Amino acid sequence: MESMNTPSRLPVLSEDLLDSIIFSMEDQANFYFLDLAEALVVREDELEFLGKEGISQDEHDQRFLPLPDWQPSDGFRLMELFANRVRNPLYRQRLLDALQSGKGVFRKFKDTIAENPVLERKWFSFKDEQLKREVIRWYREQEGVIELEQLPLEHEDLTEDILLEDFTFETYEGKATKEIQDLMDFLFTQLEQGTEESKVAAMLLSRRLETEELQHFHLARTQDGTLAAFLAYLPLSESLVEVPYFGVNNEYRGMGLFRLLFDSFCRHMARSHYPRIIITLAGDYLGLQRLFMPYGAQPMGSQLLMATRTWNASHPSSEQAFL
Numbered sequence: 001m002e003s004m005n006t007p008s009r010l011p012v013l014s015e016d017l018l019d020s021i022i023f024s025m026e027d028q029a030n031f032y033f034l035d036l037a038e039a040l041v042v043r044e045d046e047l048e049f050l051g052k053e054g055i056s057q058d059e060h061d062q063r064f065l066p067l068p069d070w071q072p073s074d075g076f077r078l079m080e081l082f083a084n085r086v087r088n089p090l091y092r093q094r095l096l097d098a099l100q101s102g103k104g105v106f107r108k109f110k111d112t113i114a115e116n117p118v119l120e121r122k123w124f125s126f127k128d129e130q131l132k133r134e135v136i137r138w139y140r141e142q143e144g145v146i147e148l149e150q151l152p153l154e155h156e157d158l159t160e161d162i163l164l165e166d167f168t169f170e171t172y173e174g175k176a177t178k179e180i181q182d183l184m185d186f187l188f189t190q191l192e193q194g195t196e197e198s199k200v201a202a203m204l205l206s207r208r209l210e211t212e213e214l215q216h217f218h219l220a221r222t223q224d225g226t227l228a229a230f231l232a233y234l235p236l237s238e239s240l241v242e243v244p245y246f247g248v249n250n251e252y253r254g255m256g257l258f259r260l261l262f263d264s265f266c267r268h269m270a271r272s273h274y275p276r277i278i279i280t281l282a283g284d285y286l287g288l289q290r291l292f293m294p295y296g297a298q299p300m301g302s303q304l305l306m307a308t309r310t311w312n313a314s315h316p317s318s319e320q321a322f323l
Helices: 015-025 044-051 057-063 072-085 089-099 105-114 117-143 160-166 178-192 196-211 257-271 283-295 308-314 318-322
Strands: 032-035 040-043 064-066 167-173 216-222 227-235 240-248 276-279
Touching: 015 032, 015 040, 015 117, 032 044, 040 044, 057 064, 072 089, 072 105, 072 117, 089 105, 105 117, 117 160, 167 257, 178 196, 178 227, 178 240, 196 240, 196 283, 216 257, 227 257, 240 257, 257 276, 257 283
Parallel strands: 240 276
Antiparallel strands: 032 040, 032 064, 167 216, 216 227, 227 240
């Protein structure tokens, strides 16, 4: 991005001015300037009108600063960066495929994004933050560190308020409906087909569910009523509940949905006078420990999967003592 020294001080980069600069940068049909005197963005044709009002060329050069260029190649780079950050593997691959499809990549990318309202909101949030960072960098290039209003420079993954707008949470009591059972069965099959650790976890879960029927659920639904995630729980006493099984539909993974589902569940349990929760983590869900530990979760026990061959090959044999 080109740097240009200006004798006039840049105006404070307010939120309104920042939005105006971003909007103008994305307008490929016109060229814009920042009016340092009025703290406004003006089009090139508006400058021609101002020139007729007695503004000299020197005054013009000192007062009006060309906005940074934003080309289609910059937009493509931003879409590629976003696609690689999408944690849901299904949508990540679809977005990358759209960007490599040749003609019409922008339209294909937008059409894919539009299929998932949550992902679409995440894209707009990401794009807005990246453009803000670009403008702030350009501002600092022009006049060094200047007085800036507090503006977020680091993009964060999907915020809670966006998720709360797109999902609702509810409790269901009774035998699992077909909708709930189908999602549980689908995710259980995935567990069985996963890593060796996941297969063992599926076996242990299966044995547990043979003796206890799940009849208490906390659910997450999209705005159109689609079941997106579930959490099954068992009251163990008047003060303790256990969560033996939970899951998020593939389409909605990588969005922070489980964290909000558990938050809704935890608050519901507190209102129902259950002060403690036991949650079982196994297989691919072991990584969720980092979600709970900062909030005072205490380990209650541990199960380890051990290969006999590894132990026998590495540990001295006690059988040698009898030889």
